[in-house]
Amino acid sequence: xxxxxxxxxxxxxxxxxxxxxxxxxxxxxxxxxxxxxxxxxxxxxxxxxxxxxxxxxxxxxxxxxxxxxxxxxxxxxxxxxxxxxxxxxxxxxxxxxxxxxxxxxxxxxxxxxxxxxxxxxxxxxxxxxxxxxxxxxxxxxxxxxxxxxxxxxxxxxxxxxxxxxxxxxxxxxxxxxxxxxxxxxxxxxxxxxxxxxxxxxxxxxxxxxxxxxxxxxxxxxxxxxxxxxxxxxxxxxxxxxxxxxxxxxxxxxxxxxxxxxxxxxxxxxxxxxxxxxxxxxxxxxxxxxxxxxxxxxxxxxxxxxxxxxxxxxxxxxxxxxxxxxxxxxxxxxxxxxxxxxxxxxxxxxxxxxxxxxxxxxxxxxxxxxxxxxxxxxxxxxxxxxxxxxxxxxxxxxxxxxxxxxxxxxxxxxxxxxxxxxxxxxxxxxxxxxxxxxxxxxxxxxxxxxxxxxxxxxxxxxxxxxxxxxxxxxxxxxxxxxxxxxxxxxxxxx
Amino acid sequence: xxxxxxxxxxxxxxxxxxxxxxxxxxxxxxxxxxxxxxxxxxxxxxxxxxxxxxxxxxxxxxxxxxxxxxxxxxxxxxxxxxxxxxxxxxxxxxx
Numbered sequence: 001x002x003x004x005x006x007x008x009x010x011x012x013x014x015x016x017x018x019x020x021x022x023x024x025x026x027x028x029x030x031x032x033x034x035x036x037x038x039x040x041x042x043x044x045x046x047x048x049x050x051x052x053x054x055x056x057x058x059x060x061x062x063x064x065x066x067x068x069x070x071x072x073x074x075x076x077x078x079x080x081x082x083x084x085x086x087x088x089x090x091x092x093x094x095x096x097x098x099x100x101x102x103x104x105x106x107x108x109x110x111x112x113x114x115x116x117x118x119x120x121x122x123x124x125x126x127x128x129x130x131x132x133x134x135x136x137x138x139x140x141x142x143x144x145x146x147x148x149x150x151x152x153x154x155x156x157x158x159x160x161x162x163x164x165x166x167x168x169x170x171x172x173x174x175x176x177x178x179x180x181x182x183x184x185x186x187x188x189x190x191x192x193x194x195x196x197x198x199x200x201x202x203x204x205x206x207x208x209x210x211x212x213x214x215x216x217x218x219x220x221x222x223x224x225x226x227x228x229x230x231x232x233x234x235x236x237x238x239x240x241x242x243x244x245x246x247x248x249x250x251x252x253x254x255x256x257x258x259x260x261x262x263x264x265x266x267x268x269x270x271x272x273x274x275x276x277x278x279x280x281x282x283x284x285x286x287x288x289x290x291x292x293x294x295x296x297x298x299x300x301x302x303x304x305x306x307x308x309x310x311x312x313x314x315x316x317x318x319x320x321x322x323x324x325x326x327x328x329x330x331x332x333x334x335x336x337x338x339x340x341x342x343x344x345x346x347x348x349x350x351x352x353x354x355x356x357x358x359x360x361x362x363x364x365x366x367x368x369x370x371x372x373x374x375x376x377x378x379x380x381x382x383x384x385x386x387x388x389x390x391x392x393x394x395x396x397x398x399x400x401x402x403x404x405x406x407x408x409x410x411x412x413x414x415x416x417x418x419x420x421x422x423x424x425x426x427x428x429x430x431x432x433x434x435x436x437x438x439x440x441x442x443x444x445x446x447x448x449x450x451x452x453x454x455x456x457x458x459x460x461x462x463x464x465x466x467x468x469x470x471x472x473x474x475x476x477x478x479x480x481x482x483x484x485x486x487x488x489x490x491x492x493x
Numbered sequence: 494x495x496x497x498x499x500x501x502x503x504x505x506x507x508x509x510x511x512x513x514x515x516x517x518x519x520x521x522x523x524x525x526x527x528x529x530x531x532x533x534x535x536x537x538x539x540x541x542x543x544x545x546x547x548x549x550x551x552x553x554x555x556x557x558x559x560x561x562x563x564x565x566x567x568x569x570x571x572x573x574x575x576x577x578x579x580x581x582x583x584x585x586x587x588x
Contacts (some may be wrong), residue, residue: 098517099572101568146524310533313530321508329567331573333572341586344508345509349509349510362510362520363524363527365504365507369507381545382542384544385542420527
């Protein structure tokens with residue numbers, strides 16, 4: 001049965017349609033794989049009973065010729081998406097035991113098309129982190145290992161999603177990306193991840209971190225699979241006023257392999273001091289692949305790139321401090337009793353939030369407080385406009401940008417923990433596009449000297465995911481990335 | 494240090510997060526370092542630049558002014574730490 005867990009979503013849909021196997025068999029194979037991958041700690045909540053029930057219903061729909069676009073495909077759902085009747089924690093103690101009474105729009109869309117839920121994937125608490133080391137439910141382990149065999153982070157915040165897809169225990173997963181939380185873990189785990197344009201997918205029912213940046217997206221093992229998932233997730237939702245009233249194009253159809261005559265921009269500011277040679281080499285390799293495919297390389301400049309991280313670390317914590325004010329011990333989640341109401345709030349929040357979440361709430365509260373609001377928050381919003389305008393100008397010269405996804409391969413658990421800013425630097429190549437609301441994709445492009453995957457990032461114009469998929473598809477074809485994590489090889493052997 | 498222990502205590506109060514002295518001591522240098530780091534934005538010339546609050550230029554759509562949900566008190570209260578007769582329960586706030 002292990003073959004079933006190595007299939008693509010596109011392949012599995014064909015197999016289901018031609019009755020090579022049933023959705024129940026496909027679900028069971030993945031439930032077994034989830035069980036075998038327990039040491040990765042990728043799930044907060046596993047839902048095998050739900051998966052089998054949904055799979056049985058899927059088989060029935062297919063027998064009745066009523067199958068949806070993703071009917072029978074087993075997925076992991078990031079535990080930031082509210083799922084009706086299934087605990088949703090945001091990997092936080094403060095939401096432990098919270099059982100939503102409604103379904104997020106994105107998961108509702110996926111289930112409408114027949115997707116099967118294997119469980120709720122772990123993340124950095126409230127999606128704040130780049131290593132999945134900030135989950136109340138423990139670290140997630142990357143299925144890849146370097147030569148020294150030390151446990152590595154899967155990246156974050158969608159670390160559980162990325163790890164479980166890389167481990168061949170889910171065919172795809174939902175993620176959310178606020179500053180790189182889909183693309184960076186995809187890069188660290190050797191899979192493909194797509195953050196669409198801000199507004200492409202509804203945020204309704206997604207536990208809020210930074211509302212002007214949060215955007216749902218997908219992680220899977222090919223550009224085509226990402227396209228299929230995103231197709232079902234995306235679209236206007238009256239319940240989210242920032243979700244766009246735009247037609248959703250056929251993303252998979254955009255992957256033609258033909259980028260002849262396209263102009264691909266290389267932003268010079270992404271060539272950072274101290275960038276490891278292996279990242280630089282991979283980027284150069286990407287440039288060669290693009291040229292081989294008949295596209296033109298254009299050198300472009302994004303002059304405000306160096307201020308993106310600092311801008312992000314004002315805006316995101318500010319919005320987070322406001323969004324997370326709702327966790328007060330009154331309506332849902334944890335409550336720690338106190339002598340009066342204020343003491344109850346303070347004790348609840350002290351006990352319920354982890355250190356990184358507290359730091360960000362504190363930074364956010366500080367930059368929004370009287371006397372500092374203009375100096376920090378308004379200033380950051382102004383720089384954000386400059387960063388966004390940099391991209392607008394760049395896209396007058398080119399159709400998409402090519403950059404590395406992250407400045408390194410996956411690092412060891414415990415590394416970068418001594419200094420929050422060191423951890424923040426992981427998102428140096430992904431944050432600028434987030435601030436500008438642009439679509440971005442990470443494609444696995446090669447292995448470093450230590451045998452760990454590295455990703456290349458494609459950034460597109462707003463609402464032009466099609467070009468992102470097109471260019472990503474070319475990189476995928478050229479890179480022909482077939483390496484497997486050691487744990488998957490071991491199990492297959 | 495841009496954020497001393499007393500500033501951190503004040504901000505923790507605003508954020509309604511209880512912190513003992515030891516936590517304030519740990520937090521102060523960490524937050525100061527982050528604040529010092531984000532202060533690099535001061536060097537960017539932002540004269541005559543409008544703040545960007547939202548990247549999507551969507552005009553908020555108005556919907557018909559009618560009730561579309563409600564009548565679900567049980568669901569609203571389903572996750573409440575404490576509730577009585579359709580109300581959330583908190584400690585006494587009025588003397």
